[in-house]
Amino acid sequence: MLSIKNLHASIQDKEILKGINLEVKAGEVHAIMGPNGSGKSTLSNVLAGREEYEVTEGSVDFEGADLLDLAPEDRAKEGLFLAFQYPVEIPGVSNINFLKTAINEKREYHKQEPATAKEFLGMVKEKSALVELDSKLASRSVNEGFSGGEKKRNEIFQMAMLEPKLSILDETDSGLDIDALRIVANGVNKLKSENNATVVITHYQRLLDYIVPDFVHVLYNGKIVKSGTKELALELEEKGYDWIKEEVNA
Amino acid sequence: MIADLTKKDSLLASLSSLNFSDENEYFADLRNKAKAELETLEFPTSKTEYWKYTRVGKIVNKSYNIAKVEDIDITPYLIPGLNANILVLVNGFYKANLSKIDAQDGITVLPLSEAKNLAQLNAKFCSLTTNKEEVFLAVNNAYHTDGIYIEVANNTIATKAYHILNITTGNNVIALSRNVIIGGKSSQVKVIESFINENGNENFVNNVSEIFVGENANVEYNKIQDKSNDNYHISTEQVYQEANSNFTINTATFNGAIVRNNLNIWVDASNCETNLSGLYLGQNKDHIDNHTVVDHMKPNCNSNEVYKGVLDHESTGVFNGKVFVRQDAQITNAFQQNNNILLTDTANVNSKPELEIYADDVKCSHGSTTGQIDEEAIFYLQSRGISKRNAMKLMINAFAKDALANISITALADFIDTKIEERFTK
Numbered sequence: 001m002l003s004i005k006n007l008h009a010s011i012q013d014k015e016i017l018k019g020i021n022l023e024v025k026a027g028e029v030h031a032i033m034g035p036n037g038s039g040k041s042t043l044s045n046v047l048a049g050r051e052e053y054e055v056t057e058g059s060v061d062f063e064g065a066d067l068l069d070l071a072p073e074d075r076a077k078e079g080l081f082l083a084f085q086y087p088v089e090i091p092g093v094s095n096i097n098f099l100k101t102a103i104n105e106k107r108e109y110h111k112q113e114p115a116t117a118k119e120f121l122g123m124v125k126e127k128s129a130l131v132e133l134d135s136k137l138a139s140r141s142v143n144e145g146f147s148g149g150e151k152k153r154n155e156i157f158q159m160a161m162l163e164p165k166l167s168i169l170d171e172t173d174s175g176l177d178i179d180a181l182r183i184v185a186n187g188v189n190k191l192k193s194e195n196n197a198t199v200v201i202t203h204y205q206r207l208l209d210y211i212v213p214d215f216v217h218v219l220y221n222g223k224i225v226k227s228g229t230k231e232l233a234l235e236l237e238e239k240g241y242d243w244i245k246e247e248v249n250a
Numbered sequence: 251m252i253a254d255l256t257k258k259d260s261l262l263a264s265l266s267s268l269n270f271s272d273e274n275e276y277f278a279d280l281r282n283k284a285k286a287e288l289e290t291l292e293f294p295t296s297k298t299e300y301w302k303y304t305r306v307g308k309i310v311n312k313s314y315n316i317a318k319v320e321d322i323d324i325t326p327y328l329i330p331g332l333n334a335n336i337l338v339l340v341n342g343f344y345k346a347n348l349s350k351i352d353a354q355d356g357i358t359v360l361p362l363s364e365a366k367n368l369a370q371l372n373a374k375f376c377s378l379t380t381n382k383e384e385v386f387l388a389v390n391n392a393y394h395t396d397g398i399y400i401e402v403a404n405n406t407i408a409t410k411a412y413h414i415l416n417i418t419t420g421n422n423v424i425a426l427s428r429n430v431i432i433g434g435k436s437s438q439v440k441v442i443e444s445f446i447n448e449n450g451n452e453n454f455v456n457n458v459s460e461i462f463v464g465e466n467a468n469v470e471y472n473k474i475q476d477k478s479n480d481n482y483h484i485s486t487e488q489v490y491q492e493a494n495s496n497f498t499i500n501t502a503t504f505n506g507a508i509v510r511n512n513l514n515i516w517v518d519a520s521n522c523e524t525n526l527s528g529l530y531l532g533q534n535k536d537h538i539d540n541h542t543v544v545d546h547m548k549p550n551c552n553s554n555e556v557y558k559g560v561l562d563h564e565s566t567g568v569f570n571g572k573v574f575v576r577q578d579a580q581i582t583n584a585f586q587q588n589n590n591i592l593l594t595d596t597a598n599v600n601s602k603p604e605l606e607i608y609a610d611d612v613k614c615s616h617g618s619t620t621g622q623i624d625e626e627a628i629f630y631l632q633s634r635g636i637s638k639r640n641a642m643k644l645m646i647n648a649f650a651k652d653a654l655a656n657i658s659i660t661a662l663a664d665f666i667d668t669k670i671e672e673r674f675t676k
Contacts, residue, residue, distance in 0.1 A: 048633050076635035088630040092648025101644065102634040109635075141648075142630075158634060 001026050001197050002067075002166055007058035009046045016042040018222035019058070024166065027194040031208055031233060032201045034219035035241040040201045041085060043219070044170040048082040049075050063165065076102075077109040079165030083155040083172050090142040095154070096124065098142055099161050106162065127160035131187040149180035156187040167191075168199045173207035185210030205237035218244055257293055257310045258385070264314045264424060265393045277366050280376050284391035291385040303568040303600040304510050304539045309454055309482045314424035316395075317341050324348050327415050327446050332661035334413040334442065335359065341418055342395035342425035342455075348415075356406030357439075358399070362428055365399035375430060378460045378488035384512065386484045390458040394428035397457075400441065404434040404464070411440040411659055418446070418453040418481065429459040433467035433495075440470040442662060445485070447477040454482040461487060463495040465519070472657060473511075474666070475503040486512040493519035493548075500657050501528040502666050503538050504673070513542040517579075520550045528557035529653040529666075531673055532565025532597065539568035546579040549609075555586040558653035560646055561597035570602045573616070577608040586616040591623055591649060623649075646674050 002024040009017040016039045024030055034040050046053045047060065049072035060067040065078060090098070104114040115123070128138050131153040143151050152172055159167055169188065173181055188198060188211050200211055208216070208230060216233045218226040220241070225248050226232065236244070255263075270281060293310050294301035319340045328336070337359070338348040344361035351359050358368070365371050379387055398414050418425050433439055447453055455477075463469045477483060483506050491497050503509055515524055530538040544553045559567040569588045590599040603616040623645050631641035650670045657663045 050629060071638070072629065072632040073635050073637050073641075076633055082633050084630065084633075088624075088626050090624075090627045090630065090645070090648070092652045093627075093631075093644050098631065098634070098636070098644060101640060102631075102636050105637060105640065106635045162634065 001063060003061040005059050005061075007046070007060060008056045009042060009053050010056055011042070011053050015056070016222055017046065020222070020224060022217065022224065024197050024199060026165075026197055028215065029192070029198045029200065029211060029213045031213035031216045032199060032219055032224075033203065033205075033216060033233060033236055035245075036203070038219045039222045040219055041170055044082055044168045044201055047075075047080065047168060048072060073105070074109075076162070076164075077106045081159050081162055081164035081167045083152075083159060083167065083169045085171040085174060087143050087151040087155055089144045089146075091144050093142050095138050095140060095142050099124075099158065102162060123161060128157055130160050130190055131156045132183050133157050148175045149177065152176060152180065152184055153187070156184055160187065160191055164196065166197050166199070168201065170201045171203065172200070173202055173204060181207065182210060205233045208233045220244055220248055258288070260313060261310055262288070262389075262393075265316065265426075267316055268393055268395065273366060276372055277375070281392050283380070284376075284388050287381060288385070288388045288392055291383065291388055293385055300541070303566075304508065304537065306508070309484070309508060312422065312452060312454075314422050314454055317420045317423045318343055319419055322348065322417060322419060322448065324415055324417070327417070327444060329413065329442070329661055329665045331664070332411070332413065332659070334411040337398050337412060337414045339397065339414065339416045339425075339427050341420065341423050342427045344396045344398070352410060354406075354409060356403035357408055358401040359412065360399045362394075362397040362399045362430060365430065370401070371399070371430065374432065374460065374462055376460075378490055378514075378516075379458060379486075384486070386456050387458060387486055387512075390426050390428060390456055390486070394426045394458065397428035397430070399430045400439065401432040402434055402437040402439045405436045406434065407437065408439040411442060414441065414443040416443055416445045416455070416457065417448055418455055418477070419448040419450050421451045421453070423450060423453045425453065425455045425457070427455070427457040429457070431459065431461045431469065431471070433463050433469040435464045436466040437464065438468040440472070440659060442472045442474070442659070444474045445477055445483060447481045451480050452482070453477075456484045458486045458488070461489045461497070463489065463491045463497045465492045466494040467492070468496045470498045470500075470658060472659070472662060473499065473501045475501070475506060475509055476669075477506050480507045482506070482508045484510045484512075487514070489513070489515040491515065491517045491519065491522045491524065494521045495519070496523045498525040498656050498658075499527070500654050501540065502654060503528070503530040504669060505531070505533060505536050506538060507535070508537045508539075510539045511541065513540070515542075515544045516547065517545060517551050517553070518547045520548045522551040524551070524553040525656050526553070526555040526557075527654055527656050529650055530557070530559045530567055531650065531670070532559065532561040532563075532567055533673075534563050534565060536565040537568075538565070540570070542571045543574070544572070544584065545574045545576070546582045546584060547576045548578055549580040549582065551579065552583045553585065556653055557588045558649060559588075559590040559599060560593065560650055561590065561599055562593040564594070564596045566597070567599040568601075569599070569618070570604070571616070572604040572606070573614065575605070575607040575609050575612050575614060580609045580611045582609065582612040582614070584612070584614040588618045589649070590620040591646065592620065643674050647671060
């Protein structure tokens, strides 16, 4: 589904990603872990198409398309979804209106009929229940005045509405209490199928108790320096990242 | 030696054909006093602080004519779905044949020229407009043609809104309309005034409304300025609030070569609520200026002011909002906000929020922002599959619509929302 080859990216002439290689297949859950400043968020931002980052080398293939060649909105329409670490507040734009625009643009892109009002409202009802998001929040302005937990649940609600093929969850667990974490993880797990894939970017192993990964990768200094199974995450939790740094620097 | 004619003289000369000889002595005297005041006033220049950002040269260097028009088709200017009394002014003159008023007990609606025969007008008329040292106000005091008089008696609630269509047509026309709106004790009334230009170039409207909000009364005045690009508009509302009253004004300006709105509200009693909102959407070389003053003179009052601008192309926006809180006006809550979005590098805005507080137990805030659209928000919307263009549209619409949330007439709110959407669906 996703194939990243030798990806280099920089921001303001500072190289952050220094040759990332990653293969993600349908039905898989990958976790990317790493210390602060290792390039985790840069990777998710580059994949989503944020303009400030410049890709200097390498390629990203997404379902047969050259991902890096697509505008951010077209990446989303092709089935990529990024759950933001810091979801943006957009006063005056209602969640509902915004999602309706997004869904209908995506449908148009795939030459499908727009969602009827009834169909759309049915989806809202079903998907907001999935993340226990109060239906009142669904009709409020995007993220405006939401608590930290509500913002993250709103991200997963949007993910459920848009039904992406590949979801990247960027530090979705940061700042969440255990109940919110459970709700978010539960939502992600329910959306999992053999046709879609999830990349979980996190600093802490805790989230991986709830979203169990098939593979765990350690990102350090702009490269994936170690890959393994979920046991690797437990080892990182226990020993920290220093031993990885020593291994790499040795 | 013959002195050169000043700009003021030549503008006034174009008004010389106006004949007010059928007015009674009282009003003739008011006009003469205004003419005397005019002698002492000059048009503002760039050195006049209160007009610093709005040059009136383009307006006052032209000559104008007075033009009475027989008939006009008003149907394009009606608001869809709005069930209102229709009052039509064309080039500053009342058109009875085009107006449509449902009589209601306790409400007097007349052209101002006829209302001047009512004794109760004397004490009110010009009471908020005399000796204010504003030349355009004085011109209107001296030379106003006609306008609308609405008086709502004590304890009367107007069942239908009053929609004034203030139309100019023809070229180089000057229109000097004058309204008086009186809300009696515990009355309620909603007024809409649409400023429209039909196929005319370089017309100049200099209109004034005096609005009296009686004790415990509730008055809403909505103003829509939608004149094509090379028309000039200087507009003044003078508002006086009595105890426990509620006044709301919403101003939506969609274009205009030079638009200057002067809004002055005297809150001269306790427990009043005042809401002032404005939206200005500049395009091409439009120049849209809103000057507002809220004068809190007595304790326990609230005022809320929100003006928002979206400026495209080479347009200019000006906002100057002043709030006075006088020494007696303890426990005043005064809130003021001006937000602008510039869509191009060539659009600009001059924003000047001002507070003058002489009381010590008050809550006041003011703020002004000018910026581009939040890039982070645009990217967020794009990341959900919304094109950059549609993302911008969503954001601008949200920003603009928020400004006029106080409009209580649903058909009018829908009409304005639709106009906003049309503007940004390009």
